[in-house]
Amino acid sequence: MTQQPPLSKGNGKVTPIRRATSYSIEAEQSVLGGLLLDNSAWSQIAGIIAECDFYQASHRLIFNAIRQLAEQGSPSDLVTVGEYLESRQKLEDAGGFAYLGVLARDTPSAANIKAYALIVLERSIDRQRQAAASQQHWEEIERLNHQLATVKAAQDDRYQPITDLDLWHKAFPAVRWAVPGLIPEGVAILAGSPKIGKSWLALGVAVAVATGGIALGRIPVEPGEVLYLALEDTQRRLQKRLQRVLPADCGQPSGRLHFVTEWPRLHAGGVERFERWLTDHPETRLVIIDTLEKVRPHTASLDRSMYTADY
Secondary structure, three states: OOOOOOOOEEOOEEOOOOOOOOOOHHHHHHHHHHHHHOHHHHHHHOOOOOHHHOOOHHHHHHHHHHHHHHHOOOOOOHHHHHHHHHHOOOOOOOOHHHHHHHHHHOOOOOOOHHHHHHHHHHHHHHHHHHHHHHOOOHHHHHHHHHHHHHHHHHHOHHHOOOOHHHHHHOOOOOOOEEEOOOEEOOOOOOOOOOOOOHHHHHHHHHHHHHHOOEEOOOEEOOOOEEEEEEOOOOHHHHHHHHHHHOOHHHOOOOOOEEEEOOOOOHHHOHHHHHHHHHHHOOOEEEEEEEOHHHOOOOOOHHHOOHHHHHO
């Protein structure tokens, strides 16, 4: 979009909005533009987002107008939405007829409106999670995470059935490996009895990936960044272990292996921290959590999981 609505007007001048990571003006505009172009698109996003999910106040006004018209069975285009807002003295606050025109003009089609609506929802929940985290309302954060996961699952094509014929002809991309033939992309669990060397094995793999060396003494791996959550270790002990594991021909560490000895539990901001890490480090090939129990949500003593009991 080439134009954004004003937040306020003073002396005839528009005060531009300030960008932030907790909202996407472009996604909000694309949702509204798609609805103005294709009224049938309303059914695709009505169960995903609500007026309150829009960050921009003017966008909330426009979305509410479209919703009201849709519920009345009336068309929602530039004219009808503009007249609806004008009759309620909200048109100027929504950016005027000119801004409605920009929304429709700069949106190619409503084809991807569901994806844009999910972005709007994600940013809305992110703002709510930030507010809840500032008050340490961990149960609210967990509820919001569940809400987002539920909506995304309902809209995700992965949960739709596929026929045997379509599956037969479907082409899949090549599997990406952290360690070829052993650790593919996705989640892998290294399990075993306590004190048998799981952490040593994980550290050896981490060093091999970070240096682009040889894993397990025989598997060449491509180099990449590694995040290692050593949640039962100290930096002193990690240093001693690293000195023993690092191959002699490496000379010095690669600088691509990142250690962390403290991490919030998954329900208390841990998931969001993983997301930020992966965004800030796009070359990451491997993340190791040692151990999973240290980041899982706490469970009551009378309702301990089998994993916790075994651990």
